[in-house]
Amino acid sequence: MLAQVRSYTLFGLDAVPVTVEVDVSPGLPSYALVGLPDKAVEESRERVRAALKNAGFPYPQARVVVNLAPAELRKEGSHFDLPIALGLLAAQGVVPLEALAGLAVAGELGLDGTLRPVPGAVNLALGALAEGKTLLLPKESAKEAALVEGVVALGAETLAQAVAHLKGEEALSPAAPEDPVEALEVLDLRDVKGQAKAKRALEIAAAGYHHLLMVGSPGSGKTMLARRLPFLLPPLSREAALEVTRIHSAAGKPVKGLLRTPPFRAPHHTVSYAGLIGGGAIPKPGEVSLAHRGVLFLDEFPEFSRDALEALRQPLEDGVVTVARARASLTFPARFLLVAAMNPCPCGWYGDPERPCSCTPSARQRYAGRISGPLLDRFDLVVEVPRLTPLELARAPEGEPTAVVRERVLAARERMQARQGKPNSELLGRELRQHAKLSPSSEALLQAATQRLALSARSYDRILRVARTIADLAGSERIEEAHLAEALTYRRSLG
Missing domain, CATH: 3.40.50.300 (P-loop containing nucleotide triphosphate hydrolases)
Known part of the structure; x- marks a missing residue:
């Protein structure tokens, strides 16, 4: 019997969909895992076998083939334990196949059947949201996944809880995100x-x-x-x-x-x-x-x-x-x-x-x-x-x-946001020339400094950006000579 369970593998910051296909057929007992698994995925065989046994579920005495599709994409991580275990149970008829439809699963199994948190829960949640699927995760990971608005993340503490939910015996409630982290003590x-x-x-x-x-x-x-x-x-x-x-x-x-x-x-x-x-x-x-x-x-x-x-x-x-x-x-x-x-x-x-x-x-x-x-x-x-x-x-x-200085910083940031929609350090080319307007005396000072200090084109632009920031901290629309002179003092040390 064939069962399919949706899961994901992290590829950089993206959750790439992976279909875990589990086939249980008559024959000598064997287990084959294919689909470019890494060492952690290969070791899932022993974790899944022990978890099923210790949680009171049958492990098939038959020929088992597990395929992680697409086959050309390398898979890594222990979070394939839970989808493989549920696939084995579904292939044996313990879990109804239709219960796995619309569901994405990830989780590491302990040998006693408990579920352990997995990395990248936020990324997995974004992947599930893009596919319109409900996400079944270990309880701690589900709280993390719930930070993504719109995703339904179900958290289970054990394999038995996950199976009970899929069989309709004990429904899992969607996880709620944890309270925001309190700010660290301010260093003054x-x-x-x-x-x-x-x-x-x-x-x-x-x-x-x-x-x-x-x-x-x-x-x-x-x-x-x-x-x-x-x-x-x-x-x-x-x-x-x-x-x-x-x-x-x-x-x-x-x-x-x-x-x-x-x-x-x-x-x-x-x-x-x-x-x-x-x-x-x-x-x-x-x-x-x-x-x-x-x-x-x-x-x-x-x-x-x-x-x-x-x-x-x-x-x-x-x-x-x-x-x-x-x-x-x-x-x-x-x-x-x-x-x-x-x-x-x-x-x-x-x-x-x-x-x-x-x-x-x-x-x-x-x-x-x-x-x-x-x-x-x-x-x-x-x-x-x-x-x-x-x-x-x-x-x-x-x-x-710090509080007083921060007020000036926030006021300057608001001026930048209202004027150009980004910090001054990100101004480039024509945009920099448009917003970093110099007074005549400032222009003369900058030309003299460019010749005397042999500034590169990059250094020239950086001085303009710093001077623009100093002017914003002073609440000035134009870069005055004093603003440019201060910006130059932070460049001379490059000597």
């Missing part, structure tokens, strides 16, 4: 003593979504500043929150409600190329995609591998990252705000007024040379973060709280 800018210019750069970065590089000695406060940046950003809209949640779900990260707060990712400098950019036999999102709509903080910037850093150049420009493999080429969203921090030299004390630097000029040059010119050119803001002495820390006045 007032905790950072001094560093007025760095705080100003942080405000500009948050308002215009400009990439920021901080250079300073150990203990100067670079990490403290970076960790406070997400709290200056506006909350995510529902559409953006669903997009971010979808990425985290596909990566197997626990999701408790829509992720309304911009994500903050801070991978260690030993992260692999695939971990940062994304990869795998079937590519999965990397840190650049997990930071989508939020902040990617790279501390000890020159210590990251050269290949990984150079791979950042595409997503920094395009807002997406493409991972190519022999079987597929997948594109992931990666529009993040890059904040990087580095020491001025290998020992960290070059330019410090109290501690002498032990590095030779050639060592400092090699250290700085780990970051290529094209990558440096993609930073809108470069700011020095000097280390303060204990006396300076004691005398430093208390700065503005």
Whole structure:
């Protein structure tokens, strides 16, 4: 007897439909699984056999063939356990075939018949919604899937519950989404003593979504500043929150409600190329995609591998990252705000007024040379973060709280949205020239700076975007000379 169960396999961020075909026919007991399964899918045989036995259901003593169609698409993940088990029961007549119509199923089985959560529930829900199917999942995964409006997600705790629902003995209720995640405790800018210019750069970065590089000695406060940046950003809209949640779900990260707060990712400098950019036999999102709509903080910037850093150049420009493999080429969203921090030299004390630097000029040059010119050119803001002495820390006045700075950032964002519908960092070409209008004195200043600093065309445009953001923070419709002069101060450090 033949049974068919609808399921999905994750292909990047998309749930691709897979039909699980189970045929039970007379013959010597055997089990064949075909359709390009990976190791986790192949091992489902033993999990399904034990789960059926321990849950009190028969396992066929016959010839069993399980086909995952389409056959040319590689399948991976343990979430095929439940559809295979239900297919076996339906092929034996334990579950009515008509009960599987209009249903999509995914779930991992424990040996005792319990159902375990599976990654990508939000993505599976989007796939089921597109096909107009009801989704049957483990209970925890069903709560996650219910975040997608319009989908009916049924959650079962055990295989027995799923079978009882299909037989009409005990109906499962549609899952409700969990309450939104409460915002983390706000890290206040007032905790950072001094560093007025760095705080100003942080405000500009948050308002215009400009990439920021901080250079300073150990203990100067670079990490403290970076960790406070997400709290200056506006909350995510529902559409953006669903997009971010979808990425985290596909990566197997626990999701408790829509992720309304911009994500903050801070991978260690030993992260692999695939971990940062994304990869795998079937590519999965990397840190650049997990930071989508939020902040990617790279501390000890020159210590990251050269290949990984150079791979950042595409997503920094395009807002997406493409991972190519022999079987597929997948594109992931990666529009993040890059904040990087580095020491001025290998020992960290070059330019410090109290501690002498032990590095030779050639060592400092090699250290700085780990970051290529094209990558440096993609930073809108470069700011020095000097280390303060204990006396300076004691005398430093208390700065503005995060709430006050955030109000200015939100007001500037509203001006950008009303004027062009996007942050200033995304303005290109003719659109940039249209909205970044210069006063005559500003035009003269920019021409002089272009010649003296030998600015590239990319640097020229980036200065215009930063100046436009500074003008928006000041509530000015036109870029004045003071706005442009301030923007140039964040470019000189590239030297």
